[in-house]
Amino acid sequence: MDSHLFRSTWAEVDLNAIGHNVREMKNRLPEHCAVIAVVKADAYGHGAEKVAEKALDSGATMLAVALLKEALVLREANITDPILVFGRVSPHDVPVAASQNIILTCYQKDWVREVNQMKLPYPVDVHMKWDTGMGRVGLRTEEELIEITDELRNSTAVNLTGVYTHFATADDTEFAYFEKQQRRFDNVLKTFKSIWAEPVNVHVGNSAASIRFPERMYDYMRFGISMYGLYPSDPVKDERDIQLKPAFSLHSRLDHVKWLDPGESISYGATYTTEDEEYIGTIPIGYADGWIRKLQGADVLVDGKRMPIVGRITMDQTMIKLDQAYPVGTQVTLIGKQSDEEIEVDEIAEKLETINYEIPCMISERVPRQYKS
Numbered sequence: 001m002d003s004h005l006f007r008s009t010w011a012e013v014d015l016n017a018i019g020h021n022v023r024e025m026k027n028r029l030p031e032h033c034a035v036i037a038v039v040k041a042d043a044y045g046h047g048a049e050k051v052a053e054k055a056l057d058s059g060a061t062m063l064a065v066a067l068l069k070e071a072l073v074l075r076e077a078n079i080t081d082p083i084l085v086f087g088r089v090s091p092h093d094v095p096v097a098a099s100q101n102i103i104l105t106c107y108q109k110d111w112v113r114e115v116n117q118m119k120l121p122y123p124v125d126v127h128m129k130w131d132t133g134m135g136r137v138g139l140r141t142e143e144e145l146i147e148i149t150d151e152l153r154n155s156t157a158v159n160l161t162g163v164y165t166h167f168a169t170a171d172d173t174e175f176a177y178f179e180k181q182q183r184r185f186d187n188v189l190k191t192f193k194s195i196w197a198e199p200v201n202v203h204v205g206n207s208a209a210s211i212r213f214p215e216r217m218y219d220y221m222r223f224g225i226s227m228y229g230l231y232p233s234d235p236v237k238d239e240r241d242i243q244l245k246p247a248f249s250l251h252s253r254l255d256h257v258k259w260l261d262p263g264e265s266i267s268y269g270a271t272y273t274t275e276d277e278e279y280i281g282t283i284p285i286g287y288a289d290g291w292i293r294k295l296q297g298a299d300v301l302v303d304g305k306r307m308p309i310v311g312r313i314t315m316d317q318t319m320i321k322l323d324q325a326y327p328v329g330t331q332v333t334l335i336g337k338q339s340d341e342e343i344e345v346d347e348i349a350e351k352l353e354t355i356n357y358e359i360p361c362m363i364s365e366r367v368p369r370q371y372k373s
């Protein structure tokens with residue numbers, strides 16, 4: 001598995017799990033609703049190219065990223081399927097997007113006007129973003145809608161092919177704010193349809209909204225966190241409406257094992273001191289790999305058993321307390337399964353008082369991704 005990596009720490013990405021999750025989602029959706037695979041941030045840290053290919057093979061028909069650069073990387077990998085960029089792309093960069101057939105997001109009339117003046121050799125496709133309550137980007141008022149559609153109507157450079165919004169609380173236990181956004185969306189859609197005759201694709205749902213309200217999705221749903229096998233929140237996890245398979249696991253190997261007398265300290269600051277005679281193992285992963293210092297005290301798996309991280313995590317190495325001597329090279333699992341024991345991404349997120357989205361994203365590029373297919 002790790003012979004050509006030149007280091008014995010790696011993340012494993014199970015592409016079969018990605019395929020399973022896409023198919024599970026598709027099975028929940030009405031026939032007419034297609035899946036956009038959200039592969040921004042290097043596919044939430046899993047590796048955009050491989051995940052995109054697997055998602056498309058498994059039934060997704062479009063990809064979405066946050067940045068134009070991320071879309072260009074996919075085109076360089078010879079992926080020719082539609083790609084939507086969620087973030088604002090500077091008008092200056094629109095010719096590049098248009099030449100690579102990349103769909104952009106627009107929500108400002110001045111942006112459309114500026115692109116219009118650029119005399120592009122071919123038009124750029126755009127989806128219009130409506131801010132119904134996320135408060136991030138998107139147009140909010142009827143006046144803005146009318147102004148931008150006027151600009152688009154007169155445009156030969158900008159071709160409107162979709163409209164969308166994003167929910168802020170679809171993963172919550174409380175639905176009032178979600179319903180408020182849904183009502184706002186319905187109202188804007190009604191107004192839009194009264195002033196725009198051409199057909200457009202409509203999409204509103206992220207993982208949480210689409211898992212919980214599949215029948216309310218329009219032409220597409222945008223599949224992010226749950227494509228990677230993680231539930232968007234505890235309430236959605238508890239509902240278990242969809243059976244997901246986690247794709248990400250993280251592994252290392254023992255680089256060193258020693259036997260210490262009581263009273264010996266471990267790592268910077270000498271924050272851990274052995275109470276008894278103890279076996280201490282060292283693994284080559286540290287905060288430069290994204291395994292941050294706050295994970296001191298978290299468990300890892302060795303020989304199918306939990307062992308704690310002891311002492312401060314350093315930039316490149318971490319120490320663990322072992323229950324017995326193990327040979328150098330023994331596999332250590334920081335996220336994932338060994339025998340009947342499992343450390344879920346959610347457990348690490350809880351330890352760090354954050355959300356599971358952040359965990360695979362924070363494992364740095366220095367950790368090679370190995371693909372299981």
Ligand SMILES: Cc1ncc(COP(=O)(O)O)c(C=O)c1O
Pocket residue numbers: 038086166205206207208222223224225226232
């Ligand atoms: C606009 C937009 N749509 C969809 C998604 C995917 O959301 P999730 O990962 O919760 O499925 C994101 C992710 O942040 C997003 O920004």
